[in-house]
Amino acid sequence: ETGVTQTPRHLVMGMTNKKSLKCEQHLGHNAMYWYKQSAKKPLELMFVYNFKEQTENNSVPSRFSPECPNSSHLFLHLHTLQPEDSALYLCASSQGGTGKETQYFGPGTRLLVL
Amino acid sequence: DAKTTQPPSMDCAEGRAANLPCNHSTISGNEYVYWYRQIHSQGPQYIIHGLKNNETNEMASLIITEDRKSSTLILPHATLRDTAVYYCIVRASDYKLSFGAGTTVTVRA
Numbered sequence A: 001e002t003g004v005t006q007t008p009r010h011l012v013m014g015m016t017n018k019k020s021l022k023c024e025q026h027l028g029h030n031a032m033y034w035y036k037q038s039a040k041k042p043l044e045l046m047f048v049y050n051f052k053e054q055t056e057n058n059s060v061p062s063r064f065s066p067e068c069p070n071s072s073h074l075f076l077h078l079h080t081l082q083p084e085d086s087a088l089y090l091c092a093s094s095q096g097g098t099g100k101e102t103q104y105f106g107p108g109t110r111l112l113v114l
Numbered sequence B: 001d002a003k004t005t006q007p008p009s010m011d012c013a014e015g016r017a018a019n020l021p022c023n024h025s026t027i028s029g030n031e032y033v034y035w036y037r038q039i040h041s042q043g044p045q046y047i048i049h050g051l052k053n054n055e056t057n058e059m060a061s062l063i064i065t066e067d068r069k070s071s072t073l074i075l076p077h078a079t080l081r082d083t084a085v086y087y088c089i090v091r092a093s094d095y096k097l098s099f100g101a102g103t104t105v106t107v108r109a
Helices: none
Strands: A004-007 A010-013 A018-025 A031-037 A044-050 A053-057 A064-070 A073-079 A087-094 A109-113 B009-013 B018-023 B032-038 B045-050 B061-064 B070-075 B084-091 B103-108
Touching (some): A010 A018, A018 A087, A031 A073, A044 A064, A044 A073, A053 A064, B018 B084, B018 B103, B045 B070, B070 B084
Parallel strands (some): A010 A109, B009 B103
Antiparallel strands (some): A018 A073, A031 A044, A031 A087, A044 A053, A064 A073, A087 A109, B032 B045, B032 B084, B061 B070
16 A cells, blocks of 8 residues: 555546546645556656646647646546557656655556547 | 666565666666566556665665666565566656566566
């Protein structure tokens, strides 16, 4: 148990659905991250939030919409996804957002887009 | 961030120490060595990190050579639950964690 929780753990959705992934950290951290991990591909950083402000967006398609209402919660809103978006979506958090801090990951949400 | 080289796989007997090597010959002076592991279909788990000195915590020990061009992660008493992919990363101040292929460690009873 790392102190970072993600729900749901598994999600199956059609291309026309709208769903949201939730991440919560109980570590008192102030930076949160979304990563995508596809089969046989490197870990891809998607978004970074530092003190609720988005500080990085790595050219992620607009069908992925992040939301960070406070330092403990992070959401990833999904709409009109494609089958190639099927992957493990990982949330992480760290104390501070300078890029030097250790990141702690949640268990991930396994997403399947049909 | 500097590139790392790890063996693709290794086996280890349960109860024995597992020594996982990592080469990072182009590491810069301000880059830390980090180790994470990932059990199948779960999120990566932080293990340990260090800059120059050897480090130890409740999970593992990290031995960094004096020239910092290589390091070894030591799991002192491997258990079946230590079966995972282990990633060695060097990073300075970049948000992005770049995981390579890692070493697939299989602990056998």
